[in-house]
Amino acid sequence: MTATGNAPALTVRGATRRFGARLAVDGVDLDLHAGRITALLGPSGCGKSTLLRMIAGLEPMDGGTIHAEGRLLADATRATPPETRGVGLVFQDYALFPHLSVADNVAFGLKDRPRAERRRTALEWLDTVHLADRADAWPHMLSGGEQQRVALVRALARRPHTVLLDEPFSGLDRHLKSEVRQTLMGALRAADAAVLMVTHDAEEALLMADDLALMDKGRILQTGAPDDAYLRPVSPAAARLLGETELLAAEVRSGVATTAFGALPAPDAPDGPAWAMIRPGDVRISIDGVPARVAAVAFGGPFIEIKVQADGQTLRLRTTDPAPAVGEAIQVTLAADRARLYPRP
Numbered sequence: 310m311t312a313t314g315n316a317p318a319l320t321v322r323g324a325t326r327r328f329g330a331r332l333a334v335d336g337v338d339l340d341l342h343a344g345r346i347t348a349l350l351g352p353s354g355c356g357k358s359t360l361l362r363m364i365a366g367l368e369p370m371d372g373g374t375i376h377a378e379g380r381l382l383a384d385a386t387r388a389t390p391p392e393t394r395g396v397g398l399v400f401q402d403y404a405l406f407p408h409l410s411v412a413d414n415v416a417f418g419l420k421d422r423p424r425a426e427r428r429r430t431a432l433e434w435l436d437t438v439h440l441a442d443r444a445d446a447w448p449h450m451l452s453g454g455e456q457q458r459v460a461l462v463r464a465l466a467r468r469p470h471t472v473l474l475d476e477p478f479s480g481l482d483r484h485l486k487s488e489v490r491q492t493l494m495g496a497l498r499a500a501d502a503a504v505l506m507v508t509h510d511a512e513e514a515l516l517m518a519d520d521l522a523l524m525d526k527g528r529i530l531q532t533g534a535p536d537d538a539y540l541r542p543v544s545p546a547a548a549r550l551l552g553e554t555e556l557l558a559a560e561v562r563s564g565v566a567t568t569a570f571g572a573l574p575a576p577d578a579p580d581g582p583a584w585a586m587i588r589p590g591d592v593r594i595s596i597d598g599v600p601a602r603v604a605a606v607a608f609g610g611p612f613i614e615i616k617v618q619a620d621g622q623t624l625r626l627r628t629t630d631p632a633p634a635v636g637e638a639i640q641v642t643l644a645a646d647r648a649r650l651y652p653r654p
């Protein structure tokens with residue numbers, strides 16, 4: 310069962326924040342649910358951190374409201390202090406206290422409990438991220454991935470209803486990322502908190518999120534399940550946030566969109582100009598496709614990227630097949646079920 314039918318743990322409505330003339334966050338609505346990870350994905354400067362800071366209580370609101378568990382946390386005139394919001398924030402740079410041991414870092418937020426219980430609780434939390442044996446180490450003795458795990462359980466130990474993670478894996482190298490990601494997700498699921506994770510990494514967002522929120526220029530473009538957002542983006546801008554895209558000029562007539570690289574079914578599109586969006590991995594080299602000429606070939610590791618031209622237009626495709634030569638005549642087919650059409654003004 311998913312929690313989507315239940316009341317959200319935290320609700321943001323119309324959140325707005327201005328810096329001078331710049332609208333950094335522009336009327337954002339967002340629901341976070343207990344036990345679910347929401348990824349907030351957007352390019353650098355789109356307002357992700359500002360929104361996170363508003364939810365945490367580190368940034369005032371110029372408009373809108375934030376509610377959690379039935380109480381108002383903030384609006385344009387009132388703001389509950391960060392420490393009484395029940396919201397945990399894990400910073401990009403971990404921000405562990407350097408003069409406290411690992412266990413004391415985790416126990417820091419449990420000041421109201423007896424000393425022995427604080428220690429026991431800290432060890433239990435450290436165990437969930439496989440670090441109980443490092444309890445008495447100093448933060449600087451830990452690797453980046455280990456520090457990140459400590460920072461997470463330090464936040465979770467206070468039992469917040471909502472946990473905010475700001476680019477939690479940005480400081481880690483590639484091979485560590487997937488390992489730390491697995492461990493973090495295990496601990497987050499065990500905590501049953503509502504989680505909002507800020508990232509500009511589409512793959513990370515798709516892999517980790519139960520719910521996805523796509524943000525650009527201070528606004529939420531789309532929310533929903535990761536596969537739905539990937540397969541049915543609401544606009545070319547939303548599509549681009551989730552991976553490489555190609556936009557082809559198309560002409561729609563009687564339910565068929567014609568492009569330089571083939572026709573696509575367009576049962577719901579009005580007649581006239583349109584954009585056809587397709588991802589490079591959804592274009593195939595075929596024997597019965599549209600004739601095209603190879604303009605460039607690049608080695609991309611797991612795939613080869615090929616630029617093809619037809620009718621004066623260029624299209625990138627990605628294949629794992631042997632690469633054709635530059636200048637060669639080939640045929641290509643668009644995966645019609647993966648293409649999307651958008652109005653072209």
Ligand SMILES: Nc1ncnc2c1ncn2[C@@H]1O[C@H](COP(=O)(O)OP(=O)(O)OP(=O)(O)O)[C@@H](O)[C@H]1O
Binds near residue numbers: 331353355357358509
């Ligand atoms: N304290 C501030 N004063 C003035 N402008 C600010 C301030 N904080 C953020 N901004 C501006 O608001 C916009 C949104 O910034 P924000 O840090 O929220 O973006 P972001 O999506 O988190 O970016 P990144 O992924 O690079 O961290 C940016 O244009 C930024 O320059």
